[in-house]
Amino acid sequence: MPAALVIPAGLGLLFLVLPLAGLLIRTPWTTLPERLTEPGALTALRLSVQTATLATALCLLLGVPLAWVLARIEFPGRRLVRALVTVPLVLPPVVGGVALLLVFGRRGLLGGWLDSTFGITLPFTTTGVVLAEAFVAMPFLVIAVEGALRAADHRFEEAAATLGASRWTTFTHVTLPLVAPGLAAGAVLCWARALGEFGATITFAGNYPGRTQTMPLAVYLALETDLESAIVLSLVLLVVSVGILVALRDRWMTTA
Amino acid sequence: MSDRLLDARLVVDRGVFRLDVPLRVAPGEVVALLGPNGAGKTTALRALAGLHPLTDGHVTLDDVDLDRPATGGWVPTERRSIGVVFQDYLLFPHLSALDNVAFGPRRHGVERRAARATAREWLGRVGLDAQAQRKPRQLSGGQAQRVALARALAVAPSLLLLDEPLAALDARTRLDTRAELHRHLSAHAGATVLVTHDPLDALALADRLVIVEGGRVVQEGDGPSVTARPRTDYVARLVGLNLYRGRADGHGVRVSPELTLTVADRLDGEAFVAFRPAAVALHPARPEGSPRNTWAGTVTGVQRHGDNVRVQLDGPIGVAADVTPAAAAQLRLIPGQRVWVAVKATETHAYPATG
Numbered sequence: 001m002p003a004a005l006v007i008p009a010g011l012g013l014l015f016l017v018l019p020l021a022g023l024l025i026r027t028p029w030t031t032l033p034e035r036l037t038e039p040g041a042l043t044a045l046r047l048s049v050q051t052a053t054l055a056t057a058l059c060l061l062l063g064v065p066l067a068w069v070l071a072r073i074e075f076p077g078r079r080l081v082r083a084l085v086t087v088p089l090v091l092p093p094v095v096g097g098v099a100l101l102l103v104f105g106r107r108g109l110l111g112g113w114l115d116s117t118f119g120i121t122l123p124f125t126t127t128g129v130v131l132a133e134a135f136v137a138m139p140f141l142v143i144a145v146e147g148a149l150r151a152a153d154h155r156f157e158e159a160a161a162t163l164g165a166s167r168w169t170t171f172t173h174v175t176l177p178l179v180a181p182g183l184a185a186g187a188v189l190c191w192a193r194a195l196g197e198f199g200a201t202i203t204f205a206g207n208y209p210g211r212t213q214t215m216p217l218a219v220y221l222a223l224e225t226d227l228e229s230a231i232v233l234s235l236v237l238l239v240v241s242v243g244i245l246v247a248l249r250d251r252w253m254t255t256a
Numbered sequence: 257m258s259d260r261l262l263d264a265r266l267v268v269d270r271g272v273f274r275l276d277v278p279l280r281v282a283p284g285e286v287v288a289l290l291g292p293n294g295a296g297k298t299t300a301l302r303a304l305a306g307l308h309p310l311t312d313g314h315v316t317l318d319d320v321d322l323d324r325p326a327t328g329g330w331v332p333t334e335r336r337s338i339g340v341v342f343q344d345y346l347l348f349p350h351l352s353a354l355d356n357v358a359f360g361p362r363r364h365g366v367e368r369r370a371a372r373a374t375a376r377e378w379l380g381r382v383g384l385d386a387q388a389q390r391k392p393r394q395l396s397g398g399q400a401q402r403v404a405l406a407r408a409l410a411v412a413p414s415l416l417l418l419d420e421p422l423a424a425l426d427a428r429t430r431l432d433t434r435a436e437l438h439r440h441l442s443a444h445a446g447a448t449v450l451v452t453h454d455p456l457d458a459l460a461l462a463d464r465l466v467i468v469e470g471g472r473v474v475q476e477g478d479g480p481s482v483t484a485r486p487r488t489d490y491v492a493r494l495v496g497l498n499l500y501r502g503r504a505d506g507h508g509v510r511v512s513p514e515l516t517l518t519v520a521d522r523l524d525g526e527a528f529v530a531f532r533p534a535a536v537a538l539h540p541a542r543p544e545g546s547p548r549n550t551w552a553g554t555v556t557g558v559q560r561h562g563d564n565v566r567v568q569l570d571g572p573i574g575v576a577a578d579v580t581p582a583a584a585a586q587l588r589l590i591p592g593q594r595v596w597v598a599v600k601a602t603e604t605h606a607y608p609a610t611g
Contacts, residue, residue, distance in 0.1 A: 153346075155342065155346055156346055156348060158305075158307050158333070158346075159340070159342060159346040159348075160348075160359070160363075161306075161307070161332070161333040161334045162305055162307075162333055162334075162336075162338055162339065162340040162408075163334075163339075163359050163360035163363055163407070163411060164334050164335070164360055164363035164364050164411060165334055165359070165363045166334055166363075169363060173359075174348060177348075177350040178348075178349070178350065180350075
């Protein structure tokens with residue numbers, strides 16, 4: 001075995017694993033139950049789960065049709081649209097937050113109109129958190145579902161048509177069940193990304209406990225004031241992430 | 257009811273390929289589109305189903321234009337009274353056999369319980385009561401084929417379309433399924449069009465054959481007339497005949513500049529001559545006497561063919577000959593070997609190439 005490869009490989013692994021181990025080592029296991037049930041932690045946890053779930057719902061509502069259009073309809077500029085969809089994936093989330101402010105902020109392009117017409121304010125609200133999370137997480141869902149749609153044999157849809165099914169019935173009764181595994185995986189990934197969202201959320205929605213302070217924001221804040229609390233909250237996020245990895249292992253980890 | 261339930265002229269342009277196939281099918285009639293791969297059979301079927309629009313021509317079912325580009329007439333697939341059995345069946349993998357069959361009736365507005373009842377009845381008819389709750393992946397190939405047939409027939413279509421219905425089955429299952437399929441097709445009151453490249457399937461299942469080559473109909477007729485009088489090499493090969501085209505002058509047909517075959521039939525003008533490979537005799541030396549056609553040929557290939565040996569020969573005309581293994585051994589048939597080929601005039605069948 002060439003040492004020139006094995007040694008950096010070992011260091012690389014260590015580099016990835018050591019911080020996680022550190023987290024576990026520093027976890028105050030004895031006071032863990034109290035820490036977890038502290039009102040602040042519970043509030044942040046509840047808000048995170050709620051907003052991530054709502055964001056995932058929004059992504060499903062808008063992202064699945066988008067994935068379907070990208071996978072099934074030939075139109076000029078399709079490649080461009082697909083590229084646009086993936087922009088939030090590589091964009092620094094804080095930039096996403098700024099961009100959201102410019103559009104949905106009180107003086108933003110749409111925000112001003114929403115405010116004056118309907119009295120709806122999005123920034124620095126819980127709805128704003130959902131929007132910020134959905135903005136960052138939707139590409140995960142669209143890419144996963146589009147991949148599943150492309151992999152699914154579209155002739156099943158033709159077979160459904162010969163049996164009298166309309167396009168919509170075919171979509172709900174044939175296409176969706178066919179891509180259900182891909183859809184579920186995409187939704188879980190999307191949810192995980194939304195749960196961990198930090199940059200866009202703090203920029204667009206701020207950091208108000210109970211209203212816009214999600215878990216990652218609470219961790220960041222606790223780091224300044226109460227290290228143990230930050231560790232406990234981080235541990236929760238780590239457990240959730242590992243749980244998702246285990247749940248999706250058959251889909252994403254079967255290259256070996 | 258008219259005598260033409262389906263009246264179509266299927267014209268589809270696909271780049272350099274052009275399909276142009278007229279097709280008329282009476283109620284209860286089974287028509288097989290038979291042709292080599294790439295002849296356009298599947299395109300024709302897809303055009304009938306509305307899965308591929310026509311470039312020109314028309315599809316008229318029960319006096320309703322389903323597709324007529326000239327007038328813009330178009331009925332989408334889901335509103336056509338059709339049933340399709342796809343080559344690989346395309347049973348919905350997430351539904352049980354029962355729900356696959358009930359899918360069509362449900363989409364045609366039948367209430368769930370009634371649709372299930374219809375499906376159960378159809379599964380019974382194809383002998384699959386016991387498999388009703390199975391998912392497609394738990395069915396054997398033959399069972400999946402029957403579910404696909406039941407699913408297509410459960411909506412009582414005016415036009416039943418089958419794409420290579422038996423191609424995905426192994427030889428043993430194929431025999432049983434073919435017989436059963438024939439029973440169901442005979443019982444179907446609507447028109448049936450099936451597409452196949454297997455002449456046995458076509459002859460066993462269809463009342464009439466339409467032979468398609470290169471997007472065109474090259475021959476049409478019932479089984480016996482097509483097999484007795486092939487008009488293209490493809491059909492001749494399908495039915496296992498040697499076929500030549502030439503100029504007839506009484507009892508002689510000139511099939512190559514060096515060879516005029518003596519035939520039993522009497523005719524003049526452009527003509528086909530056909531004879532069975534088993535009617536061809538091979539000799540080490542030129543045979544004497546008897547009213548035989550003889551010529552010298554070179555062996556180009558030797559293959560087992562059933563209980564016999566099929567010998568391919570080159571010469572003034574290419575010919576296939578079936579000889580017994582004993583004869584093949586005696587003649588020491590190997591590629592490159594020169595032999596004399598003989599065919600009795602009474603073993604040939606000559607018919608006009610026109611009309």
